[in-house]
Amino acid sequence: MLRVEKINDFVIRLANVNGTGSASANNLFAKAIFRMGVPVSPKNIFPSNIQGLPTWYEIRVSDKGYLGRRAGIDIMVSINPQSIARDVENISPGGYFVYDNTKPLAKELLRDDVTNIGIPMTGLTTEHYTDPRLRLLFKNMIYVGAVSALINMDMGILEQMVSDQFKGKEKLVTPNVKALRLGADYIAKHYEVPCHLKLERKDLNKDRIMFDGNSACALGAVFAGATVGAWYPITPSTSLMSAFDDYASQYRIDQDGKKKYAFVQAEDELAAIGMAIGANWNGARGFTATSGPGISLMTEFLGLAYFAEIPLVLIDVQRGGPSTGMPTRTQQSDILACAYASHGDTKHPLIFPSTPKDCFDLTAHAFDLAEQLQTPIIVMTDLDLGMNEHYSEKITWDDSKVMKRGKVLSAEDLEKMEKFGRYLDVDGDALTYRTIPGTHPTKGSFFTRGTSRTEMAVYTEESEPYLRNMDRLSKKWNTIKSYMPDPEFPVDYNHGNEAGVIYFGTSDFSTMEAADELKNEGIHLDLMRIKAFPFNALVEDFIHSHERIFVVEQNRDAQMRTLLINELNIDPSKLIPVLNYDGLPITAKHIFDRIIGQFGYSSSSSINQHDIYKTGI
Amino acid sequence: MLRVEKINDFVIRLANVNGTGSASANNLFAKAIFRMGVPVSPKNIFPSNIQGLPTWYEIRVSDKGYLGRRAGIDIMVSINPQSIARDVENISPGGYFVYDNTKPLAKELLRDDVTNIGIPMTGLTTEHYTDPRLRLLFKNMIYVGAVSALINMDMGILEQMVSDQFKGKEKLVTPNVKALRLGADYIAKHYEVPCHLKLERKDLNKDRIMFDGNSACALGAVFAGATVGAWYPITPSTSLMSAFDDYASQYRIDQDGKKKYAFVQAEDELAAIGMAIGANWNGARGFTATSGPGISLMTEFLGLAYFAEIPLVLIDVQRGGPSTGMPTRTQQSDILACAYASHGDTKHPLIFPSTPKDCFDLTAHAFDLAEQLQTPIIVMTDLDLGMNEHYSEKITWDDSKVMKRGKVLSAEDLEKMEKFGRYLDVDGDALTYRTIPGTHPTKGSFFTRGTSRTEMAVYTEESEPYLRNMDRLSKKWNTIKSYMPDPEFPVDYNHGNEAGVIYFGTSDFSTMEAADELKNEGIHLDLMRIKAFPFNALVEDFIHSHERIFVVEQNRDAQMRTLLINELNIDPSKLIPVLNYDGLPITAKHIFDRIIGQFGYSSSSSINQHDIYKTGI
Amino acid sequence: MTYIKPEFRHPELPKNKLGFTTKDYEGTLSTLCAGCGHDSISAAIAQSIFELSIPPHRIAKMSGIGCSSKTPAYFLGNSHGFNSVHGRMPSVATGAYLANRDLIYLGVSGDGDSASIGMGQFVHAVRRNLNMTYIIMNNGCYGLTKGQDSATADYGSINKSGNTNLFETIDMAGLALELGASFVARSFSGDKEQLIPLIKAAVSYPGFAFIDVISPCVTFNNNKGSTKSYDYVREHMEIVSDLDFVAPATEIKATIASGATERIVLHDGSYLAINKLEMDWDPSDRLSAMTKLHKGRIANEIVTGLLYYDAHRKNLHDILDTSLTPLNAFNTKDLCPGSGVLEELNAGLR
Amino acid sequence: MTYIKPEFRHPELPKNKLGFTTKDYEGTLSTLCAGCGHDSISAAIAQSIFELSIPPHRIAKMSGIGCSSKTPAYFLGNSHGFNSVHGRMPSVATGAYLANRDLIYLGVSGDGDSASIGMGQFVHAVRRNLNMTYIIMNNGCYGLTKGQDSATADYGSINKSGNTNLFETIDMAGLALELGASFVARSFSGDKEQLIPLIKAAVSYPGFAFIDVISPCVTFNNNKGSTKSYDYVREHMEIVSDLDFVAPATEIKATIASGATERIVLHDGSYLAINKLEMDWDPSDRLSAMTKLHKGRIANEIVTGLLYYDAHRKNLHDILDTSLTPLNAFNTKDLCPGSGVLEELNAGLR
Numbered sequence A, B: 001m002l003r004v005e006k007i008n009d010f011v012i013r014l015a016n017v018n019g020t021g022s023a024s025a026n027n028l029f030a031k032a033i034f035r036m037g038v039p040v041s042p043k044n045i046f047p048s049n050i051q052g053l054p055t056w057y058e059i060r061v062s063d064k065g066y067l068g069r070r071a072g073i074d075i076m077v078s079i080n081p082q083s084i085a086r087d088v089e090n091i092s093p094g095g096y097f098v099y100d101n102t103k104p105l106a107k108e109l110l111r112d113d114v115t116n117i118g119i120p121m122t123g124l125t126t127e128h129y130t131d132p133r134l135r136l137l138f139k140n141m142i143y144v145g146a147v148s149a150l151i152n153m154d155m156g157i158l159e160q161m162v163s164d165q166f167k168g169k170e171k172l173v174t175p176n177v178k179a180l181r182l183g184a185d186y187i188a189k190h191y192e193v194p195c196h197l198k199l200e201r202k203d204l205n206k207d208r209i210m211f212d213g214n215s216a217c218a219l220g221a222v223f224a225g226a227t228v229g230a231w232y233p234i235t236p237s238t239s240l241m242s243a244f245d246d247y248a249s250q251y252r253i254d255q256d257g258k259k260k261y262a263f264v265q266a267e268d269e270l271a272a273i274g275m276a277i278g279a280n281w282n283g284a285r286g287f288t289a290t291s292g293p294g295i296s297l298m299t300e301f302l303g304l305a306y307f308a309e310i311p312l313v314l315i316d317v318q319r320g321g322p323s324t325g326m327p328t329r330t331q332q333s334d335i336l337a338c339a340y341a342s343h344g345d346t347k348h349p350l351i352f353p354s355t356p357k358d359c360f361d362l363t364a365h366a367f368d369l370a371e372q373l374q375t376p377i378i379v380m381t382d383l384d385l386g387m388n389e390h391y392s393e394k395i396t397w398d399d400s401k402v403m404k405r406g407k408v409l410s411a412e413d414l415e416k417m418e419k420f421g422r423y424l425d426v427d428g429d430a431l432t433y434r435t436i437p438g439t440h441p442t443k444g445s446f447f448t449r450g451t452s453r454t455e456m457a458v459y460t461e462e463s464e465p466y467l468r469n470m471d472r473l474s475k476k477w478n479t480i481k482s483y484m485p486d487p488e489f490p491v492d493y494n495h496g497n498e499a500g501v502i503y504f505g506t507s508d509f510s511t512m513e514a515a516d517e518l519k520n521e522g523i524h525l526d527l528m529r530i531k532a533f534p535f536n537a538l539v540e541d542f543i544h545s546h547e548r549i550f551v552v553e554q555n556r557d558a559q560m561r562t563l564l565i566n567e568l569n570i571d572p573s574k575l576i577p578v579l580n581y582d583g584l585p586i587t588a589k590h591i592f593d594r595i596i597g598q599f600g601y602s603s604s605s606s607i608n609q610h611d612i613y614k615t616g617i
Numbered sequence C, D: 001m002t003y004i005k006p007e008f009r010h011p012e013l014p015k016n017k018l019g020f021t022t023k024d025y026e027g028t029l030s031t032l033c034a035g036c037g038h039d040s041i042s043a044a045i046a047q048s049i050f051e052l053s054i055p056p057h058r059i060a061k062m063s064g065i066g067c068s069s070k071t072p073a074y075f076l077g078n079s080h081g082f083n084s085v086h087g088r089m090p091s092v093a094t095g096a097y098l099a100n101r102d103l104i105y106l107g108v109s110g111d112g113d114s115a116s117i118g119m120g121q122f123v124h125a126v127r128r129n130l131n132m133t134y135i136i137m138n139n140g141c142y143g144l145t146k147g148q149d150s151a152t153a154d155y156g157s158i159n160k161s162g163n164t165n166l167f168e169t170i171d172m173a174g175l176a177l178e179l180g181a182s183f184v185a186r187s188f189s190g191d192k193e194q195l196i197p198l199i200k201a202a203v204s205y206p207g208f209a210f211i212d213v214i215s216p217c218v219t220f221n222n223n224k225g226s227t228k229s230y231d232y233v234r235e236h237m238e239i240v241s242d243l244d245f246v247a248p249a250t251e252i253k254a255t256i257a258s259g260a261t262e263r264i265v266l267h268d269g270s271y272l273a274i275n276k277l278e279m280d281w282d283p284s285d286r287l288s289a290m291t292k293l294h295k296g297r298i299a300n301e302i303v304t305g306l307l308y309y310d311a312h313r314k315n316l317h318d319i320l321d322t323s324l325t326p327l328n329a330f331n332t333k334d335l336c337p338g339s340g341v342l343e344e345l346n347a348g349l350r
C-alpha cells in the first residue's frame, strides 16, 4: 500500500454501543490529543435511545486548525457488531481498521486496501480482569491505548490524565493504566507502530480550551446575572439547563447557604417560557432553553412578549426537524420559525454563536439586549455546537461590566416625573420606559396585556393608537438593528473579490476550510459570518459590494437566505444557497463541491460525499 | 347646503350600544335594501365585550357593486351617548345626523354643515309601549323606520320581512310594524323626505344572496363530507363551528335519528387540531377552525401533520394581531405564521377565499386537496369575511362530485400488492399511498410517527433515507402547486398594462373599485386575485409580464409579498406593498391613495383617511 | 418597602391602617355586563385588601383571558397587573413569584381559563405550592365567547340554548384537594359575608390558597335549569364553615362563639378563626374534606366555606431553597462570579 | 370485519380462537434498556390481545413521546400505530375514536407524557369517557431525556443523582377517580399475573379504562431510595383485588373461589370476576375507592388491582349521539346534502 505520511492531520472514528461507558474513554483520548498541543475536534454521533444502539465518536486532528467535520475516516475502531460492516466500508483506502479479534472476524470484513489491526480486546479483559462490568469499561481503555500507540501519542499524558481523573479513588488508577498499556503493548508487539498517521507535539493550544456550547451558554447566563431558569427537558438543550444549575449552585450561594437563583423544571415548554416571561416582567433575568418542538409550543407566548414588550432570553439548541425529526442530529432549521414566531405581525431578534466562546459572550450579551430592547432575544445554537466539546478560545470576562437593565424607572424617577406612559416614545428611539411591580405605591403602576392599548397602557380598540403602537414597533425594529452584534469579517478573507460567502453558527470552520481549498483552485472568496438578525448596515454593504453571494446553511429551505432577501430587499438571484441538511455537521468538502460547481469546475457530487456516511449516523 | 342627489350610492352608519338587541333591527334594514334589488354591504363593528360598549353597523349601498368599505358617512344614526360626539365628527359634510331628541341635545353636537334630524325615539317608545325591555328594542325599529322613509325605502318590504320574521309569534308583528311606522311617520311629518340620498328599486340581485363567510365555510365542510369538527371557542371563528353543527344537525341525521358527524368542543386548540389529525389519520374528514392565537398553539401539531403527511383542513379566521391584539377587528396577518408554521423545514398550502361563495367552494375543495395531497390545507379567511353578511353569488353544487380521497388502499388493493411502503413514491409525483387502520388483518399496517423513517415507515436515524424523504417532500411541494386553485384575472382588468395589482381575500371589492377610480385618473392597471399558496405558473407569469406590481394586503409586514419574493425568487424592488392594518376592512380610497402616489400624483395622505375613523372602532 | 400617602384624601371615607381609603383600591370602570357575578368578586377583593391594610403596590394581579380575567383591571388600580394569555396565568405567576418572593400574588381566572386550556398549569401550580391566592370566577361557561359550556358545568345542567351537559363536571376544589393543595375554599359571588373573610385568609396564607367562587353569568348561564344561576346556587348552597380572619393582635370577632372556634395561626401572627360548630368534617384532614365534598356532590349540595387547610406545607421558594432576598433585588456584584473564577474554570477545560 | 389467516403458521405455537399465534401479535425489536419495565408491559399487552383473540388490525395503538411511548412499535406489529407528539396522545386518540367507533383503542403513555405536558389532555380524555384503554408506564421519571423527576415521583423519593423530591406527587389513579373515570386500576410491570387480566378487562371495557402501571426505569430510577425501584415496589405493593377476566361463555377460572367473587358483566357477555375476599373497600363505590387509595398513600402502601369501575357511564359517542356506523365508513351519498337543499337555503339568504 502506497501511503504519504501525515502529521497531525487525520480522522479517527470509534464505533461503539451506547450505554456501555465508552464516552469517558473516548473523551480521555480526545483530551490527550489536545494536551499534545494539537488542535482537535471530537464529535459524538449518538442514537435517540438510552442503551444498545450504535454510537460513534469521531475525532478530527488538524494542526492547520481545520476543525469542521471531514469526510473520510483514516482510523476506524469498531467494536460494535451491529455497525461493523458499515464501519468497515467507511474507511478511506490506505486507512486502518482496528477490531477485536478475540473471535476471528468474518473474512469479508477485512478489506485489502486498508491495514487490518486485530487486538484480542475481550480476551485481554477476561484474562486480566474479573468484574464483568469493569471488563466492558476496560475494553474501551484497551483500544484507546492501542490507537494511542498507533499514532505515537505520548503515553505519559494519558496516564497523567487517568490519575487526575480518579483523584480520590486511587485504586482505580492502576487497572485503568494497565488497560491502556495492554492495548499499547499488544499493538506494538504485533504491528508496526507508529503508523504513517502521526501525532506530533505542538504548542498550538495556548489559551485554548475544549468546551461544549451548552455549558458555555449556561456559564454566560450565570455571568449575565440570570436568576430564573425555567425549562422542560428536551435533547439537545437539556444539558444547557443542567449546566446552568451546576454553575449557579457553585457561584451563586448567599451567606445563609441559600441560592441566589431559581431553577425550575416546568411541566412543559409553554409553562417554561411563561415562567421566564413572568420573571422578566417582575424585574428578574429569566430565561429558558429548548429545541424545535419546544419553540413551536412557545409560539403564542413569544407573540405576547413581542407585543407587551417583555424582555426574555430564549436559547434554541436546534436539532433535526421537522416535528420530532432527528432528535439526536444537528440542523439550523428553526430560523424562520423563530424569526417570525407567532401570529400577527411579529418579528424577533436572533443571535448566532459559532464557538463555545461565542456561546458564552453572546448569551451573556443577550440578557443586556433583552432588557434594553424589551423583547425576546433568541440565541440560535445547535446540537453540534451545544453537545460536542469544541476547540475554542478560553473564556474571559471584563469585570467592569454591569448589567444593562435598559429603561427601568425607580421610585425616585417616578417621584420626579410629570406623567408615566408605559408605551410613550419619550426618547424617539421607540424604546419606552417600564416599571417593576412594587416600585412605588401610587405611581408607575400599569396593566400589562396582549391586547391593543394606548401609550398610557390603557385598553383600547381604536385604530389610531393601535396604528401608532404598531408603527412604533416597526421603528423599534430599526433601533434593534443598531444594537445587534456586527457580523465578522475574517482577516485574510476580504480582498474585494467578486464573490462572497455568508455563513453562520457551526458552518464556521468548514466554510473557512472550503475557502482555503477553493483558493488553491484559484477561486478567491470574501467571507462574512453573520452573528445576528435583524441585519445591520455592514451585512447589507457586504451583499451590495459583491456580484454574487453563497449562503451556507444547514437546512433544506435556505431559511437565512429568506431572511436576507426579505428583510434587506435583495434580489434573490444574487444569493446562491449552499445547503446541508442530512443531520450531520456540514463538511468543507460539501461546501467546496457546491461552490466550485458554480464556477463551472467539475466537482465530485454530493452523493459520494454522503456515501461516506452510509453508516447513516 | 349644496348637494348632488345620489341614487343607490351612499353609506349609513348606525351607532348603538352592544347587547341592546340592535343587531336584528339593523340586519332587517340592510336586508330590506337588498330586497329592493340593490347591492348592499353591511359591516358590524363591535367591541370585545358582551354588553355596554359602543358598536357600529355600517351599511354601504352601491348599485355599481362597490361593496368594500368606504370612507365617509352620509347618514349617521347615533343613539349611543358614549360615542355620539365622535359619531357626529364622522359625518361627511352635507350628510345627515339622526338622533334622539327626547331630551334636547348639546348644541355643539349639532353641526351646521349637516342636516340634523331629531326624533323623540325614547319619547315615542314610552308613549306607545309599556314593557321596558321592549321599549329598548322598538327604539331600534323606530330609527329603522325613520331612515327608511328618509331614503325612500319601500315600507311594504320592511313590513313583509317583519311578518316573516315573527311567523308563529304573530302578536309581535303589529307592535314591530307600528314602531317602524312611528319612525317613518314622524320623520315624514317633520322633515323633508325623501332626502337627496335615495334608494331606487333595481333588479340587480338575481342569483345573489347575503351570507356570512363563516356559515359558508361551514356549509362547504358539510357538503365536502366533513364528519369530525373539533374546535375551541375563539372570536371570530366560533360562529363558523356552530354553523357547522347547525347545518350538520339539519342535513346529517341517519335513519335512527343519530348524527352522521361528531362535533366536539375541545379543551384548547392543541387538542382541537390533535383531534382533527386523529380523525384524518383514521380515515374521516376532520377539521378545525380558529384564529391567530389558536394558530400559534397549533404550530407543533402542524409540523407533525406536515412530516407524517396527514390530511387536515384548518380554517383560520384572521383577526387583529399580534398576541390577543384586536380580537374584534379584521386583518390578514397570519400569512407567514401559517405558511411556515412549525420548527424545522416545514411549509403549508394556504387558500384565500374572497366571498361567501368562495368560502363555500374553496372550503369544500380544501377537503379534497387535503386528502389528495396528504398535508394540512389552511383556509385563510378573516373577521370581515367571516362575521359580516356579504353580497355574494348564490351557493351552487355539482351533484356529480364525489369525495376525492386520494391514494388510499383498500383491503383488495393490499391483497393484490407485492409490498406496501407508506412513503414509497410509486407514481413519481411524490404523493404516496396510505392505509386506514382496520383495513386488513395482516397487510398494510404501518407505524405513523413524527421522527425520521424509511420509505417503509420504519424508524431510522440514517442520513440517506432522511434526505430522500425530505427531498421527496420538496418534490411534493411542486406537485402541490399544480393542484392549487388558479388565481383569478377579472375580465376588463387585463390589457397588458405596465403595472399590475396583486390582491386576495377581503381586499377584493376595494381593489376593483380603486382600479376603476384610477382608470378615471388615466392610470390603467391589470389585476390578479391570488387564491392559493404555493403559487402556480400563472401567478409567476403575471408578475414577470408586468414592470411593477402593487401587492395589496391587510397587514403591516407585507406578508404575502414575502411569500412571493421568497417562493418565486422575485426581485423585491418590483413588488410595491399597499398595506392597511388598522383593523378595519381596507377601503378603495386607501388603495387609490397609495397607488396614485406611486405615479407621482399628489394624494390625500393616509392620515386623513384614518381621520374618518376617529371613532376608532 | 416605603410608600407615600395617596394624594387624594376623602375625609368622609374610612381609612385603613395605612391611611388609604377604599378609593385607593379601586380600578377602572368595569366593562362587564350589569349584574355579572365577577363584579361582586372584584368588589370583595378590593374590600379585602383595603381591610388588610396592604399597600396596593405590594400586590401583583395576574390573570389569563376571559371576562373573569379582565377584572384585575377593575380593582386595585395602583397595583401592577398582568393579563397574560388564555390559560397560562399560573406559569406567568410562577415566574413573577420566583423573581420576587416579597410581593403578594393575586391570581384571577375563569373556569374556562383554568379548567380547560389551563388545566395543566393549574395542576402544576398546586403541585409547586406557589405562595399565591388563586381565585376562579366560576360561571360554568365561557362568558366572553358567548356562553359555551365549560368543563365545570355540572352534569345535567341546562345551558341558555337549552342543551343539557352530559359530561362529568370537573370540581376544581375537589381536584385541588386530590392534588394536595394547602388551602382550599369555595364560595359564592353573592355572599360577601363569607367571601371577604375567605379572601383575606387566602391572601394572608403563606402558600397556595385556592378559592372556587361560583359567579353567575347573567347573560349566558343564569337561566332556569342552569346549576350556576343565582337562584340555583342560593337554593343549593350549604354554608358550612363560619370563618373569620383576624389580623395580628386584634381581637376575635363576636360573630363566632369563641368556644367553638379553632384557630389557624399564620406566620405573621394573624389567624383564621373557624367555627366548627355545625361542621361535620375536619378542615385540617384532607380525607375528611374530600369525603364531605364528594357527599355534597351526590346530594346536589354546593358545599362552601374553607374546606381544607394545611398550615405546614413548604412553598416553592422553601422547596427550591432560594435566598430570602428577592431575586430581582440582586445587582451585578451579587450575581456575577467575575473573572476571578475563570482561571480555574479554563484550566479545567484543558 | 373480514380477515385472512396469517401466512406464516407456527404449528408448534399455541393458536387463539382466530388461529393466530403469539407471533402475530409481536412487534419489532425493542430498543429499550435491558430490564426496562416497559418491555414487560409490552409483552403483557401482546399476550392479553392474543388471549382475547382480537384480530390485530382491529386495534389502534396510540402514544405520545418517551421510552414508554415508543413501545407500541414493539408489540402488535399488525396493528396501525400512531406515535404522535409529546403529551398529546389523548386528543389524537379522541379524533381517531370519533372517526371509527368500532376499532379498539390502546393508548400507551409515560408519566412525563401524561402527568406533565399531557395533564390537560389526560384530564379531558377522562371527562369525555373515550372508549379506550389508557396505560401509563409509570417510572416516576423522564427516561428518554435521562432521568429527571416526573410529576408522579413520590414526595421524598431519591433519584439517581441523589436529590430528594420535595414536590407533592400526582397520583394519576387518584386523579382519575376524582375526575369520575369509569375504570381505574393500578398494577406493576413485574406482576404479569395481575397485569394481564387487568389489561384484558380494560380492553373489553366499554369506556375509558385507565391502568397506572408502575414500571421501573432500570437505568435512571432503580436506585436505593427511589420509590419506583423494583425492590421498593415489591416491598410496598399491596395486591388487593384478585381479578380475572372471563370471555363470553367460557367458565370462570379456578384461581378465584367463585363464592367470593363479584361479576361485572360487559356488553359482549364477557365479565370480570373480582375476588372481594380480602378487599376492604367496594370497587363499585368511588368514595370507598378514593378513601382506600388515600389511606394507602399515607401508609406508604402501593395499592394495586382494579380500584374502581362504573359499568354504566356513557361514553363519548353515546354522549354525542353519533351514528352507530363508523363515521369513516360513510360515502359521498351518505354525507353530502346535494344541490337539492340549496334552493331553499339560498332563498333563506335573500
Ligand SMILES: Cc1ncc(C[n+]2csc(CCOP(=O)(O)OP(=O)(O)O)c2C)c(N)n1
Pocket (backbone or CB within 6 Å): B232, B233, B234, B235, B269, B293, B294, B297, B324, C065, C066, C067, C068, C069, C086, C109, C110, C111, C112, C113, C114, C137, C139, C141, C142, C143, C144, C145, C150
Ligand atoms: C388561545 C386562545 N383561545 C381562545 C381564546 C378565546 N377566549 C377568550 S375568553 C375564553 C374563555 C373564557 O371563559 P372563562 O375563562 O370561563 O371566562 P369567563 O368569560 O366565563 O369569565 C376564550 C375561549 C383566546 N383568547 N385565546
Ligand SMILES: Cc1ncc(C[n+]2csc(CCOP(=O)(O)OP(=O)(O)O)c2C)c(N)n1
Pocket (backbone or CB within 6 Å): A232, A233, A234, A235, A269, A293, A294, A297, A324, D065, D066, D067, D068, D069, D086, D109, D110, D111, D112, D113, D114, D137, D139, D141, D142, D143, D144, D145, D150
Ligand atoms: C414538546 C416536546 N418537549 C420535550 C420533548 C423531549 N422528551 C422526549 S420524551 C420526554 C419525557 C419522557 O418521559 P415519560 O413520558 O415519563 O416517558 P419515559 O421515557 O419515562 O418512559 C421528553 C421531555 C419532546 N419530545 N417534545
Ligand code: SF4
Pocket (backbone or CB within 6 Å): B050, B051, C031, C032, C033, C035, C036, C037, C038, C067, C068, C139, C143, C144, C216, C217, C218, C219, C220
Ligand atoms: S358575559 Fe357573562 S361573564 Fe361575561 S361579563 Fe357578561 S355576565 Fe359576566
Ligand code: SF4
Pocket (backbone or CB within 6 Å): A050, A051, D031, D032, D033, D035, D036, D037, D038, D067, D068, D139, D143, D144, D216, D217, D218, D219, D220
Ligand atoms: S431509560 Fe429507563 S425507561 Fe428508558 S428504556 Fe431505559 S430503562 Fe426504560
Ligand SMILES: [Mg+2]
Pocket (backbone or CB within 6 Å): C068, C110, C111, C112, C137, C138, C139, C140, C141, C142, C143, C150
Ligand atoms: Mg367562565
Ligand SMILES: [Mg+2]
Pocket (backbone or CB within 6 Å): D068, D110, D111, D112, D137, D138, D139, D140, D141, D142, D143, D150
Ligand atoms: Mg417516565
